[in-house]
Amino acid sequence: MTGRVAAMPTARRPQQRRSVATRERLLEAAYESLLEGGYGAATVGDVQQRAGVARGTLLHHFPTRDLLMAGVVEDVVERRLKLSAAADDASAPAGWNDVVDLVWTELRSPAFAVLLELWVAARTDDDLRESLVPMQERIYDTVHRSVIRLVGPSHPRAPILVQFTINLLTGAHLAGILRSRSGTSSVVEAWKHALRELAAPPRRS
Template identity: 65%
Template sequence: MSAPPSAPRRTQQERSAATRALLLDAAFECLLASGHGATTVGAVQARAGVARGTLLHHFPTRSSLMAGVVEDIVERRLEVLTSPRRAGDWDDLVDAVWRELQGPAYAVALELWVAARTDDDLRAALLPLQERIFLTVHSSVTALVGEDHPRTPLLVQFTIDLLSGSHLAGVLSPRSGTTVVVEEWKKVLRTLADG
């Protein structure tokens, strides 16, 4: 009896990409569970189950690892960016943004942005990504309602800013009335879009 055929051997590039993804997943999970302060190179290395040299080969500094997490969030973790886009209405826009703000990807991104305020190396690593991220999120959210309305860019920005602020106000402890704010914003947004 012959042995079953073995799976095709992965290329070096495929193995490298898989290791990088493993490291980013481990860093993401560390940030989500323990925060930026506890997400050390050693903690990520242990969670990923790789040698320190392997981690440092892909991410030579902690800041480059954290920047990699942010890029990974944009590339594959933000639902509003990765889900198939379909034109909806303003209510769909509000629901999509609000849902995204409740998710783990936003929690990790927020953790890193707050840490970057006082961490010069992290700030230097994140600054080049910041504008690209904001433009990508804005254009993806805009696609939810279509770009043909003349006020779309401004109304999308209002929505992102208002809902981000509402979410941040309840990060430490949920605030009563937040759901009402979200539902009332839908009504106001429809009025502004129609006016």
């Protein structure tokens, strides 16, 4: 009896590995579908076909489309956001200019394009919004803490300056998402200059 019980975890491992691999394949397929065709094209059927699995297999891992989309967001947070990795890297940039460059690069990445598809769709989809709200808070928290770690938490104005940076650069990016706008790079450079002034210690009179 003891021998059979001890052998069960070993017997399950290959099946568990297959289950994890299938889930990852489904998330990758959903991500690619969102990136290539947008939210409207990222149907359960399209994801199923891209992943090469049976419909029942997909529904076993993600019973609803909303849960599948929420899984994509979680996957983006875990694997695709570079800010978090940079903050944990001992050789990561540590100046305000580097932070601006890092956030600006992230906003123009495929991962942000996928998140944007889902955020816009969730505005008018109550079920999707309910699934995404916890992930949204996690993203904001991850990005905020990661950037603050880059510049140092001891700076008295670090939290608000980080928020200013994220908000301003997000707006600059969205303003040119349909058509590139001239002068955007100048805005980014101007913000670097303004940020250095804002982050500087108060001048003694």
